[in-house]
Amino acid sequence: MSRKIRRQYAQGECYPLYLPINEWAPFIIFGLQTGSELLKDNNTYGNFSSPAFKKAFAFLIDFYHQGLAPTGLTQVTNIYKAFSQGYIAMYISGPWNVPEFKKWMKGDLADQWMTAVLPSPDGETPGYSIAGGSSLVMNRYSKHKKEAWKFIEYLSTVSSQLTLFKLQSDLPAVKDAWNDTLLLKDPYMKAFYNQFRYVKSLPKIPEWEQIAFSKVQQYVEYAARGKMTVDEALKKLDEDVNKILEKRRWLLKQKVHGKD
Amino acid sequence: MVRLFTRDSAAFVFLAPALSAIFVFFFIPVFASFLIGFTDLDIYALGDLSKVRFVGIENYARLLKDPLFWQALFNTFYFVIVAAPLSIAVSLGAALALNSKLAMFKPIFRLTFFMPVVTTLVAIAIVWRFIYHPNFGVINYFLGLIGLHPIDWLGDPNWAMPAIILMAVWKNFGYNMIIFIAGLQSIPEYLYEAAVIEGANGWQQFKSVTLPMLAPTTLFVSIITMIGFFQLFAEPYIMTQGGPLNKTLSIVLYMYNEGFRWWNMGYSAAIAFVLFFIIFTGTIVQLKLQNKG
Structure with missing residues (x-):
């Protein structure tokens, strides 16, 4: 479909899909769709080199290599403006962005855009997404x-x-x-x-933020810009993630020994 | 009257407030972070201190094998080696121009050149992001006028660091310029008069009178600039977040990310001490070079 959009434009610099290289979410979402387990052994080792995740990762990286998504970040300074001007045609985002898009898609453009569920690898929509959001928690030591x-x-x-x-x-x-x-x-x-009926959840460990924001993003960029092949990037990603999770492995081991 | 204090102890009493402040707010934290550098203090340990492990020099050993650390080290040296001499040369040039008897509207120029120093970097970064914009930026507009292709200044891995250097030099040269102007004004006029009588031309006067007389000022300026530039942080933090491809990741930015974004305090403290050691060595080398010269 992206290639079709590309052909329609024919001229000028424009992209069918905006897939910012500093956003990890699309890669993780597509990874979940292919059924990959992001971390293995009770969230103590990275599992990004698994065939399932590799399939999703390579699929998205290909958008950059084929010129269907911009690799730079500076090219799109205002996503809403870029969207209303036709510089980008699709963007994966959440409901929080809808009001702002409404503001920019005015006049003739007002009924020219729509939201859609995510596609899935087998062609049956909707595909899985992540719920995002946050939880309400009560502190165990709270006095109130x-x-x-x-x-x-x-x-x-x-x-x-x-x-x-x-x-x-x-x-x-x-x-x-x-x-x-x-x-x-x-x-x-x-x-x-x-x-909402097709969501999966992310690993619930404190290290997840560093894994997603620092490591997944870093290797997405390396792969997107052609500095590393998909295999290299995912291997390095697993290595880095395993280092980050070393403390977690130690903690879990302590727990097991403590119970003995 | 009974003398309560000898001369020395009186001096010490007067110094006590300052010394205790330095002790509490400098020596204790530095010592504490030195110790933290030998532990794996992280987000688990912050919640429950029994989960801290003493890891010896493992943090430092890991640093040596960490490609991101080497990248950050390379980037920082790249920045210091290019930006520091450039910044000093520009400040000296501006100071000479403003100190010249031919210059007009001196206070206005002095104020204009000094303005970036006192402007907050966040405001400056917003303006420079426009200046560097690949499609609408003024720099690319001028490049287009002379027939050159536009450059994606902050987005291109090879151009991002030069772009940061240019901005940092522009922002900081005013400060050193003021110090140089003060240095220039303290050179006695009779030295130049004597030089003129000896038949020295402008360049010879600069080389044989101005530069040697400015040596102490230059030493001060270069040490301060080097120390400041090794701590490069805000420019990449605001403009590029260390990207693209980590080409503008500086040591301090890496340290900040590890320590305050991912809470790897132990690792972060180790990075801090490596940086401290580098700056310390750099300062000593400069002092030694200057003494020889």
Whole structure:
């Protein structure tokens, strides 16, 4: 499809897909879609060299190599403007971006764009995505557990969830809130609602942030710019991730010995 | 009257507030981070101190095998070796021009050249991002006028560091310029008069009177500049985040990322001490060279 879009443009510098090299999420999402286990052995070793992840990684890297996605970051300074000017045709993002896109797609452009669920490798949509968002937690040592619980309850009511959505396009996690006309009427939210039923979660370990932001991004860039082959990049990525997870392996080992 | 203090102890009492401040806010933290450099203090340990391990020199050993560290070290040296002499030369040139009897509107120029020094880097970075923009930037516009292809200044791995150097030199030369102007003004006029009587031309006066008389100032300026430039951080942090391809990742930026983004405090402390050692050596070498010269 990207190649088709490319042919339609025929002239001028433009790209079918914007896949920023400083965003790890698309790579992880497509990796989850091919069924890869990102980390193995109870999240203590990297598993990015697995055939499943390699397939997804190579698929996305190919967009850069074929010139279907820009490799530079400075080329797109304002994603909304670039989108409204036709410099880029597709962008993988979340609902928080919808209001800003609405602002830029004015006049004739207003009904010329739409949101869609992610594609999947077998052609059946929707493909999996990551839920993102965040969790409400209560601290074990809190002195105000009752109040904290009350606050969590309050945030989980339909009306507060809708208020949050109105304020900053945070999608409601409570299903009942989706029956509200505010959401039903918004055609751009439909895709996100459908996508919600096809989500996988990320490894829940403190090291994940460093793995994603520093290491996945770094090797995406090396591969995208042709400094490394896909195999090299993923091998190095696993090596780096294994180093990062060394402490975790030690901690888990301590735990096992402690129980003996 | 009974003398409570001898002369020396009186001096010590007066110095005590300053000394204790240095002790509390400098020596203790430095010593603490030196110790942290031998542990694996990280996000697990910050939550539960029983999870700290003493790892000896392992952090330093890991550094030697870390390609990103070598990249950061290379980038930092690249920056210091190119930017420091350039910055000193530009400040000296500006100081000479502003000290010349021919120059007009001296206060205005002095103010203009000094302005970038006192402007916050964040504001400067925003303007320079526009200047460097591959499509609409003013530099590429001028390149286009003389028929050269546009350069993606901050996006091209080979041009990103030169772009950072240019910006850093522009931002910082005003400070050294002021020091050079002060140095120039303290050179007694009669030396130049004597030189003129001896028949020295402009270049000979500069070489034989100005430069030697400026030597102490130049030493001070070059040490301060070197120390400052080795700590390159804010420019790449704001303009490029160390990219593209880690070509603008500096030691301090790497240290910041490891320590304060990923909470690998032990590793980060080790990087800090390597940088400290480099700057310390650099300063001693410069002092030695100057004494010989």
